Amino acid sequence: xxxxxxxxxxxxxxxxxxxxxxxxxxxxxxxxxxxxxxxxxxxxxxxxxxxxxxxxxxxxxxxxxxxxxxxxxxxxxxxxxxxxxxxxxxxxxxxxxxxxxxxxxxxxxxxxxxxxxxxxxxxxxxxxxxxxxxxxxxxxxxxxxxxxxxxxxxxxxxxxxxxxxxxxxxxxxxxxxxxxxxxxxxxxxxxxxxxxxxxxxxxxxxxxxxxxxxxxxxxxxxxxxxxxxxxxxxxxxxxxxxxxxxxxxxxxxxxxxxxxxxxxxxxxxxxxxxxxxxxxxxxxxxxxxxxxxxxxxxxxxxxxxxxxxxxxxxxxxxxxxxxxxxxxxxxxxxxxxxxxxxxxxxxxxxxxxxxxxxxxxxxxxxxxxxxxxxxxxxxxxxxxxxxxxxxxxxxxxxxx
Numbered sequence: 001x002x003x004x005x006x007x008x009x010x011x012x013x014x015x016x017x018x019x020x021x022x023x024x025x026x027x028x029x030x031x032x033x034x035x036x037x038x039x040x041x042x043x044x045x046x047x048x049x050x051x052x053x054x055x056x057x058x059x060x061x062x063x064x065x066x067x068x069x070x071x072x073x074x075x076x077x078x079x080x081x082x083x084x085x086x087x088x089x090x091x092x093x094x095x096x097x098x099x100x101x102x103x104x105x106x107x108x109x110x111x112x113x114x115x116x117x118x119x120x121x122x123x124x125x126x127x128x129x130x131x132x133x134x135x136x137x138x139x140x141x142x143x144x145x146x147x148x149x150x151x152x153x154x155x156x157x158x159x160x161x162x163x164x165x166x167x168x169x170x171x172x173x174x175x176x177x178x179x180x181x182x183x184x185x186x187x188x189x190x191x192x193x194x195x196x197x198x199x200x201x202x203x204x205x206x207x208x209x210x211x212x213x214x215x216x217x218x219x220x221x222x223x224x225x226x227x228x229x230x231x232x233x234x235x236x237x238x239x240x241x242x243x244x245x246x247x248x249x250x251x252x253x254x255x256x257x258x259x260x261x262x263x264x265x266x267x268x269x270x271x272x273x274x275x276x277x278x279x280x281x282x283x284x285x286x287x288x289x290x291x292x293x294x295x296x297x298x299x300x301x302x303x304x305x306x307x308x309x310x311x312x313x314x315x316x317x318x319x320x321x322x323x324x325x326x327x328x329x330x331x332x333x334x335x336x337x338x339x340x341x342x343x344x345x346x347x348x349x350x351x352x353x354x355x356x357x358x359x360x361x362x363x364x365x366x367x368x369x370x371x372x373x374x375x376x377x378x379x380x381x382x383x384x385x386x387x388x389x390x391x392x393x394x395x396x397x398x399x400x
Contacts, residue, residue: 108135108144113397115157115200115371119164122375122393126167128155134169134179139393150177150186157209159202161221168207168221170197176209176219192217192229199242203249206266210240216254218266231269235262242284246291251308253294255282261296263311273311278302284326286333293347295333297323303335305347315350319343327374327394336362336369336396368399 111130118125123140132154136146150169157170166187169177176190176197195212202208205222218231238257245252245266252264259278264271280300287294287308294306299322305315323337332353334344340363344353352359362369373395 106137106142106144108137109133111154112399113370114155115170116373116395116397117158117160117167118373118375118395119160125373125395126158126160127397128158128169130154134158134167136181146184148179148184150179151175153196156196156198157200159200159207161202162204166221168200168202170200170209172196174211174213176200176207178221188227190219190227190229195239198240201243201245201252203245203247206245206249208243208245208252210243210254212239214239214256216240216243216252216264218252218269231266233262233264233269233271235264235271235274236260241281242296244285244287244294246287247289248291251287251291253285253287255285255296255298257281259298259300261285261294261306263308275306275311275313277304277306277313280322283324284335286326286328288328288330290330293330295326295328295347297326297335297337299323303333303345315347317345317350317352324368324370325372327372329374334372334374334394336372338366338368340364340366340369340398342369342372342394342396362396363398369396370399371397 108127109129109131113127113129116125116127123138124145125137125139127135127137128150129135132149132152134148134150134155135144136148137143138145151171151173153172155169155171159168161167165180165182167179167181169179171177174191174193174195174197177186178188178190179185180187190209193209193211193213193215197209197211199210200207202221205220207219207221208216209219210216214234214236216233216236217229218233220230233252233254236254236256236258238260240254241257243252243254250266252266254262254264255277256262259276259280259282261275261277261282262271263273263275277296278298278300280298282296282298284297285294286296292308293314294308295303296306297303301319301322303317303319303323303326304313306312307314319335319337321338321341323335325336327334328347331348332344332346334342336342340361341359342362343359345351346353375393
């Protein structure tokens with residue numbers, strides 16, 4: 001009667017048709033596939049190398065997590081969303097994880113491995129640790145190439161530039177260091193945070209840094225004014241524990257110690273929405289390559305999937321242990337945490353991938369998995385020969 005409602009909905013309505021989350025793990029696997037695992041503890045590196053031919057999935061009907069045929073653990077169905085089937089075609093990024101075995105282990109650090117990143121070829125691994133060092137490790141030669149003392153405090157995060165000439169390193173001394181791989185020294189120190197830098201993400205020339213000071217800062221590495229952040233995001237009320245940017249550099253998602261998940265638009269440099277995603281600290285955030293979904297893991301033992309467009313939680317699972325890290329290829333995700341185990345879920349079926357080689361007892365002494373790095377190789381670790389078989393390789397760092 002002459003009155004206009006100010007707000008009809010508190011959040012965007014989910015789409016009627018769910019988006020594809022890629023591959024169904026029920027697709028037949030090559031029985032001849034073989035693989036290997038690189039393992040170790042604390043600063044040890046872990047590698048899982050399942051061999052499988054490069055292939056693509058033909059168009060077929062897939063089911064979303066939460067449908068009647070999914071849920072191997074106590075998975076939570078999609079909220080406010082109908083179950084639908086979709087058809088798509090997608091190249092598989094992570095080949096089969098069957099027939100894996102221990103391959104190599106390497107003691108690289110004297111203390112907890114906090115983060116790692118890989119070269120595009122998969123031949124070089126970069127790790128940072130509580131012991132204040134950045135290590136460069138040759139996967140091909142299976143030996144350390146370089147050890148660098150960046151500063152006097154623990155190092156928490158690292159990101160490699162696209163040309164692989166520079167690596168950004170986050171530190172507990174509130175700074176981000178830019179280390180030249182080519183010249184072998186720190187070329188720049190970025191200061192602006194009031195507490196320890198906890199996480200980094202680099203897309204193109206834009207670097208995002210999260211900190212215990214509850215802020216996320218955005219830096220332009222090619223603007224000539226890299227020492228001054230080009231944007232500040234201060235929506236969180238507790239320390240930032242994890243963050244990610246999509247491949248276009250348009251979306252930033254950060255997770256906080258209180259379990260809140262903040263979506264921010266990097267074009268407008270303003271927050272889009274804030275969700276209470278978990279009841280405890282979020283330790284891992286990954287946006288899928290298509291930019292449609294966000295996978296998170298938390299101290300509250302849960303791994304979850306959120307729809308980017310509506311901010312809707314579409315799937316959740318209680319793993320039974322506190323989770324420290326997550327990686328995804330859009331079809332699957334892997335998580336690591338307490339008890340030293342790496343576990344894997346099929347994002348299409350909403351089921352845990354289980355067989356003789358999965359889950360992986362990465363650290364038999366139940367040491368905590370602190371970080372994961374995943375890549376795909378087209379060369380063999382033993383003879384270094386190139387072939388046409390894509391091999392998924394997973395590195396895991398531990399706490400002690």
